Amino acid sequence: MRRHRLIVPSTAAAAFLLLAVPASAADATPGAPGAGDSYYPEDGNGGYDVSHYDLRLKYQPKTDRLEGTATLLATPTQALSRFNLDFTLDVSEVLVGGRKAAFKHSGAHELEVTPAGPLEQGKPVSVVVRYSGTPSTVKIDGFTAWKRTPDGAVVAQEPQSAAWWFPSNDHPTDKATYDVSVSVPDDVQAISNGVLASQSSKLGWTRYNWRSTKPQASYLTTLAVGKFDITTGTTESGLPVVNAYSKDLGENLPSAKASIERTAEITDWASTVFGPYPFNAVGGYVPNVKSSYALETQTRPFYSPASFTSGGNQQIVVHELAHQWFGDSVSVKDWRDIWVNEGFATYAQWLWSEKEGEGTAQELAEYVYNSVPADNDFWKVKPGDPGANRQFDRAVYNRGAVALQALRNTVGDKTFFAILKQWTTENRYGNASVQDFVKFAEKASGKKLAPLFDTWLFQPSKPSTLPAPAGTAPAKAAKSLKAGVTAPKSWKKIQDAERAHRH
Incomplete structure (x- = not known):
């Protein structure tokens, strides 16, 4: 046996060795298992930011089997000894920086990853996750966001959907760009966000490569597999439009097309009101699902067939497209800030109604104000902080x-519409809170507006009056509605549809 002489370093040498160890290794700690959201504290994770997701998937509709390899490009925001991803499917391997990492599932949807060595703060790293499973059988808190259809599947939910089909930092504050590549049998198609960069067929399978080149929240990333009729076109500015309709929508198909085929027109109009469209594509899709909701999945909103059972429904298209500015480009900082999404998208419907001669925004505001009694629970909900259980309340x-x-x-009007455009421009691809908008509006208008917003967004009671345009008297609670003013026929239906998918 060869014996090795143990050499004890001098004090100076020992100090040098300590200094040679990267500070990140000495200071590395686990990233937080949640992003700290007020309503959903376990959603998202701490310790890193993701800049890009590359998802390479294979899906078999007959068995609902999904196989995938996700590559995440991330930058640690602290020295990390361990970090979490939000994910539920079975994982076979994780690589961090090209080296195998230890991993385990914990909690309802946490995948804990321990790299071979500590990760340095600020140094970008790749994370590769290989996985498989049957998404529709996986539930979080008794719920699944992955819905099977007669010829495939669809995933489109809020506030969570990613954990059923790809590992992510699942909170709107960590946006990223996406490449979603999906291989499916030749007799079906795969629809996702952004632009279809390419497609190719081989051995009975066709691969669709979708690209989203602007920041996108994980819950706004969607996938639909099935048999679709696809229409294409462009907006006046040359933006590509891709719409997809399930081939078995039956009698709802004409109404769906009559509504969604106006996407280019509505997008062009909205661009004049809210500023330039923020993404690289636009469109919508209607899979054959039993659900009754719609969702502003980025660049390609999801609509259920139930949205069109009463005929054309341009209002819901206006709502979901308005979300591309309010909710998708400018996203919530915290889920309690949901008003910066839904209040604005609803108001966009009123502006469209005003444009179409079906009631001005003022008349519709008076309709809401006058038609709901003061003792109704409607007025007890605070839009600026409604609580997790009332987050999507009417x-x-x-x-x-x-x-x-x-x-x-x-x-x-002049200042108001300037505020809308400036808000979407200055906060493009970012995140904002209700308080951020209040401060923004005060600065832009030169008026003290906090009391106004407190009255309408944070007080659990009906305001005594509704401010009116300059030169007219404010609206007070009336016994009957103004003659001839009615809500659009789809008004209540849109609210129900928007709320139905949240859980």
Whole structure:
């Protein structure tokens, strides 16, 4: 046996060795298992930011079998000894920086990853996760976001959906770009966000490569597999439009097409009101699902067939497209800030109604104000912080939209519409809170608006008056509605559809 002489370093040498160890290794700690959201504290994770997701998937509709390899490009925001991903499917391997990492599932949807060595703060790293499973059988808190259809599947849910089909930092504050590559049998198609960069067929399978090149929240990332009729076109500015309709929508198909085929027109109009469209594509899709909701999945909103059972429904298309600015480009900082999504998208419907001659925004605000008694629970919900259980309450949408009409009447049309454009421009691809908007509106208008917003967004009671345009008397609670003013026929239906998918 060869014996090795143990050499004890001098004090100076020992100090040098300590200094040679990267500070990140000495200071590395686990990243937080949640992003600290007020309503969903376990959603998202701490310790890193993801800049890009590359998802390479294979899906078999007959068995609902999904196989995938996800590559995440991330940058640690602290020295990390361990970090979490939000994910539920079976994982076979994780690589961090090209080296195998230890991993285990914990909690309802946490995948704990321990790299071979500590990760340095600020040094980008790749994370590769290989996985498989049957998404529709996986439940979080008794719920699954992955829905099977007669010829495939669809995933589109809020506030969570990613954990059923790809590992992520699942909170709107960590946006990223996406490449979603999906291989499916030749007799079906795969629809996702952004632009279809390419497709190719081989051995009975066709691979669809979708690209989203602007920041996108994980819950806004969607996938639909099935048999679709696809239409294409462009907006006036040359933006590609891709719409997809399940081939078995039956009698709902003509109404769906009559509504969604106006996407280019509505997008062009919205661009004049809210500023330039923020993404690289637009469109919508209608799979054959039994659900009754719609969702603003980025660049390609999801619509259920139930949205069109009463005929054409341009209002819901306006709502989901308005979300591309309010909710998708400018996203919530915290889920309690949901008003910056829903109040604005609802108000966009009112502006479209005003444009189409079906009732002005002021008339519709008066309709809401006058039609709901003061003792109704509607007025007890605070749109600015409704609580997790009332996050998608009708009051967030409609009382929230009345708040914007009150702002418009207070600052005047010129300032109000300037605020809308400046807000979406200065916060593009970012995150914002209700308080951020209040401060923004005060600065832009030069008026003290905090009391106005407090009245309409944070007080659990019906305001005594509705501010009116300059030169007219404020609206007070009326015994009957103004003659001839009615809500659009789809008004209640849109709110129900928007709320139905949240859990």
